[in-house]
Amino acid sequence: MSKVCLNGYREYYSDTTTPMNNLEQFREQTRAWLEDNCPSSMRTSTPDGEVIWGGRKQTWLNPDSKLWLERMAERGWTVPRWPTKYGGGGLNADQDKILMEEMRAINARSPLQSFGIWMLGPALLEFASDEQKKHYLPQIARGEIRWCQGYSEPNYGSDLAGLQTKAEDMGDYYLVNGAKIWTSYADEADWIFCLVRTDLDAPKHEGISFLLFDMDSEGVSTSPIPLISGASPFCQTFFDDVKVPKHQLVGELNNGWTIAKRLLQHERQMISGIGGNSALGGTGIKLEDLAKQCLGEENGRIADPTLRQDICEHRMNDLAFQLTMSRSGEEAKSGNLDANLASIFKYYGTEQNKRKYERMLNLMGTQMLGWGGDTFSTKELANTRQWLRSKANSIEGGTSEVQLNVISKRVLGLPD
Secondary structure (H helix, E strand, C coil): CCCHHHHCCCHHHCCCCCCCHHHHHHHHHHHHHHHHHHCHHHCCCCHHHHHCCCCCCCCCCCCHHHHHHHHHHCCCCCCCCCCCHHCCCCCHHHHHHHHHHHHCCCCCCCCCCCCHHHHHHHHHHCCCCCCHHHHHHHHHHHHCCCCEEECCCCCCCCHHHCCCCCCEEECCCCEEEEEECCCCHHHHHHHEEEEEECCCCCCCCCEEEEEEEECCCCEEEEEECCCCCCCCCEEEEEEEEEEEHHHHCCCCCEEEEHHHHHHHHHHHHHHCCCCCCCCCCCCCCCCHHHHHHHHHHECECCCHHHHHHHHHHHHHHHHHHHHHHHHHHHHHHHHCCCCCHEEEEEEEEHHHHHHHHHHHHHHHHHHHCCCCCCCCCCHHHHHHHHHHHHHHHHHCCCCHHHHHHHHHHHHHCCCC
16 A cells, blocks of 8 residues: 555545444554555664644654654644644544554554643533634644643642632633643643632632633742652642733633543543553553562462462553543443543552552662662663653542542541
8 A cells, every 4th residue: 555645644544533334444544554654763662752732832852753743734633533623633432442453563652742732622612612622632732832730739738729820800801810730741841721819708619710821921930859769750840920811711700610620530441541551651561570570480480479460460450440430431432431430540550650660660670779889770760760750640630538438438438
């Protein structure tokens, strides 16, 4: 099959927005397109320095990363389930599953990491005006805007609804004053989706609105927060008399809490995805393979029977979690989706990821505790930092304690 031009969809499909009856034909065509268009260097594990977040500040250490993003975005496959009129691929659930399977088959990298895709985009699809969707969603799909999330505040911890960043109605615009904390990559982001209080007298779950605005706006500043891992993805973000045009309000005034809750579901679902994956972040090696390297193997099995059983149990839990997530996805197709599942998945997935790194510590011993020097390999140093970073999994996106409260009240029906 000949190579397809970026705009030459009809070489492969008559209409990408129409579900195809023949899924095997779709698979063959998808496989052919990926073979023709995915650069060979994009069929490898992604080094930390080559992760593509998009936006105005994006640098391209590997030119193929830019080419791969452009090709996938042109096809709508950075967001394959979004409608084509908003920059998506218009695929149905079965087609999307096939696309993911074929990408994994050639070890294709994700062309774009994006809070806009994982969290904001789904919320905009549900709550934004059509004009806002047409303006923001295609830019998100093409990786032209990098977003950060303005939710948590310094004095309110897990009490998100207690936020005090305020937006005053000034006629043509809102005047925003306040501060946010734990704002992931705020110093690298182009725009922020931000919860603000627009009615100071309303009950705390009311009087909240959802604003979008440019991080280059006058009055916005950020300050990175160093972590124990040595990295600093989080920031404290300050707003001093920031002017936000009124057309950048999403949804109804004072009804932002509804949007906030839905977006949190998407965030928690996204974070939960780190569970059920035995690959160790930054290295690509699997836990069971690391065990064989550290302990040796007998007839293809991990030599130490106790640790072999422990890792086998972990792997079984991974697979059970993957199957549960998959079953939930199938149920969602029929509209039978429990919003509280996001809390269950977020809690289990992040705890499972933490357990993975604790098992890695048991395997590597002191080689897992290095911070620098010639006695530690690059991968060992990366694993140390990933282990330390995993501790934040039970805090970000709503603490494990918050998730357990949600589960106890809304799933199990336990009293307060």
